[in-house]
Amino acid sequence: xxxxxxxxxxxxxxxxxxxxxxxxxxxxxxxxxxxxxxxxxxxxxxxxxxxxxxxxxxxxxxxxxxxxxxxxxxxxxxxxxxxxxxxxxxxxxxxxxxxxxxxxxxxxxxxxx
Amino acid sequence: xxxxxxxxxxxxxxxxxxxxxxxxxxxxxxxxxxxxxxxxxxxxxxxxxxxxxxxxxxxxxxxxxxxxxxxxxxxxxxxxxxxxxxxxxxxxxxxxxxxxxxxxxxxxxxxxx
Numbered sequence: 365x366x367x368x369x370x371x372x373x374x375x376x377x378x379x380x381x382x383x384x385x386x387x388x389x390x391x392x393x394x395x396x397x398x399x400x401x402x403x404x405x406x407x408x409x410x411x412x413x414x415x416x417x418x419x420x421x422x423x424x425x426x427x428x429x430x431x432x433x434x435x436x437x438x439x440x441x442x443x444x445x446x447x448x449x450x451x452x453x454x455x456x457x458x459x460x461x462x463x464x465x466x467x468x469x470x471x472x473x474x475x476x477x
Numbered sequence: 478x479x480x481x482x483x484x485x486x487x488x489x490x491x492x493x494x495x496x497x498x499x500x501x502x503x504x505x506x507x508x509x510x511x512x513x514x515x516x517x518x519x520x521x522x523x524x525x526x527x528x529x530x531x532x533x534x535x536x537x538x539x540x541x542x543x544x545x546x547x548x549x550x551x552x553x554x555x556x557x558x559x560x561x562x563x564x565x566x567x568x569x570x571x572x573x574x575x576x577x578x579x580x581x582x583x584x585x586x587x588x589x590x
Contacts, residue, residue, distance in 0.1 A: 467519030
């Protein structure tokens with residue numbers, strides 16, 4: 365089955381810096397890769413997703429890149445703000461048949477003012 | 478639109494007792510998921526419904542866990558009897574259909590004494 369590894373487990377940056385979180389997956393048939401943000405005690409919220417027919421997707425300060433050959437994808441946050449502090453989870457799934465998300469172990473991002 | 482509703486938010490029980498969680502998905506969402514999120518880990522899929530039929534329950538510990546989705550709307554997840562290792566947040570998610578982004582509820586935090 366699919367296995368998703370996520371690094372780093374914690375990331376501390378200064379406000380205004382960029383943050384990068386990386387994930388690798390094992391199932392070459394996976395082709396849907398969402399990212400979720402989870403604040404303490406809150407629900408995971410989808411912030412961006414990408415399918416394997418594109419290599420990069422941007423939404424304001426957030427971008428995701430995908431390298432299918434190497435089986436890894438990354439989340440990039442630019443101009444970080446204190447409200448970006450949260451745990452971020454990557455996930456992977458095949459996009460055929462029924463979607464079954466396998467999540468990474470999470471990255472705790474702390475943005476200091 | 479209203480989000481995924483879950484209740485209760487918190488539950489404390491003793492081991493070997495029974496517990497049930499309830500989920501009301503976003504109106505019109507055909508696909509419903511139950512996840513278990515142990516502290517410090519990503520969510521792990523327990524069971525997936527398409528309308529009122531089970532699509533995937535391969536990771537559901539069927540000797541103690543059960544779930545149903547009568548009439549293809551609300552769903553309940555039950556644990557009987559509970560073990561200490563069942564302490565976790567139980568998240569419900571829904572999506573309009575297969576291959577659509579999943580939206581999570583706030584979860585039920587279960588503590589086993």
